[in-house]
Amino acid sequence: MSAEAVIQTRNLSKTYRDFWGRPKVKALNSLTLDVQPGEIFGLLGPNGSGKTTTLKLLLGLLFPSDGEVSVLGKPAHEVTKNERIGYLPEESYLYRFLNADETLDFYGKLFNMTAATRKQRRDELIEMVGLQHARRRQLKEYSKGMTRRIGLAQALINNPELVLLDEPTSGLDPLGTRDMKDLILKLKADGKTVVMSSHLLADVQDVCDRIAILYGGELKVVGNVKDLLESRDETQIMSSQLSPEAISEVESVLKKHGATVKSVSHPTSTLEDLFLRTVEESKARPGRRFAPGEAPGRV
Numbered sequence: 001m002s003a004e005a006v007i008q009t010r011n012l013s014k015t016y017r018d019f020w021g022r023p024k025v026k027a028l029n030s031l032t033l034d035v036q037p038g039e040i041f042g043l044l045g046p047n048g049s050g051k052t053t054t055l056k057l058l059l060g061l062l063f064p065s066d067g068e069v070s071v072l073g074k075p076a077h078e079v080t081k082n083e084r085i086g087y088l089p090e091e092s093y094l095y096r097f098l099n100a101d102e103t104l105d106f107y108g109k110l111f112n113m114t115a116a117t118r119k120q121r122r123d124e125l126i127e128m129v130g131l132q133h134a135r136r137r138q139l140k141e142y143s144k145g146m147t148r149r150i151g152l153a154q155a156l157i158n159n160p161e162l163v164l165l166d167e168p169t170s171g172l173d174p175l176g177t178r179d180m181k182d183l184i185l186k187l188k189a190d191g192k193t194v195v196m197s198s199h200l201l202a203d204v205q206d207v208c209d210r211i212a213i214l215y216g217g218e219l220k221v222v223g224n225v226k227d228l229l230e231s232r233d234e235t236q237i238m239s240s241q242l243s244p245e246a247i248s249e250v251e252s253v254l255k256k257h258g259a260t261v262k263s264v265s266h267p268t269s270t271l272e273d274l275f276l277r278t279v280e281e282s283k284a285r286p287g288r289r290f291a292p293g294e295a296p297g298r299v
């Protein structure tokens, strides 16, 4: 057990009870894990696997049925620690009739910030999440992506050390997703610890340092994302374009070393990359179209 972990859970369990107090759903079963300062930690799992339950236990919004949980060195039920935590819930519960400025001002007041600090913090956050153009529009007019952005700004109002994000990218289009992932990486660059939940595998792979895979309320896998995905019994060498003769020479060299070529191909990028490059290119050159099979930014 490391002394300086930001989050420590030990055999943490939660069983929801029905109206008569009878055990109903075992939402989390004996979760033991540590989150270290400055890392982006991903809770990954299908719907109903216990991600939201875990985050709520960390905040002390739910009481564990069994086990222990400490956050920032305090037991989770001590709510004063929440002043150092930012939380983006799965569904934002923001006031629909306030605009972005008013929303952040309202939450700044809850943290007893002075008018001058509130204004400065509001300006910083609105710029960070890219809502300058919409800061005076009521939230009821916001798109899903804009709602997620103002939700994040609200979660950061108190400049928290630890940020808990419940499904930060759900419902966002690829551009909104990319922006949200960049914002999460920026939080890490600012020295914050981030715990995010997601059922979207690519999002977790792109931003998280370590992940835990939950299934049916149980921890199945935990580790460093790169280590978990690396296939150690193969070696990949990437070179510039090779002629067929060069390839067969390489094959004979490998043979000499007792190795075999398993495949020879051109690397592919992801559909997300292609999509983002297409949007960039369309902004730069509005009239341009690509012929079938052609792709923007391919060299």
Ligand SMILES: Nc1ncnc2c1ncn2[C@@H]1O[C@H](COP(=O)(O)OP(=O)(O)O)[C@@H](O)[C@H]1O
Pocket: 016, 017, 024, 025, 026, 027, 045, 046, 047, 048, 049, 050, 051, 052, 053, 054
């Ligand atoms: N308030 C509640 N009362 C009863 N069961 C609940 C409650 N909240 C969640 N559950 C159940 O607990 C399990 C885990 O839910 P949740 O933590 O929300 O999962 P996830 O966030 O991974 O989708 C699910 O089976 C869900 O139906």
Ligand SMILES: [Mg+2]
Pocket: 051, 052, 053, 090, 166
């Ligand atoms: Mg959830």
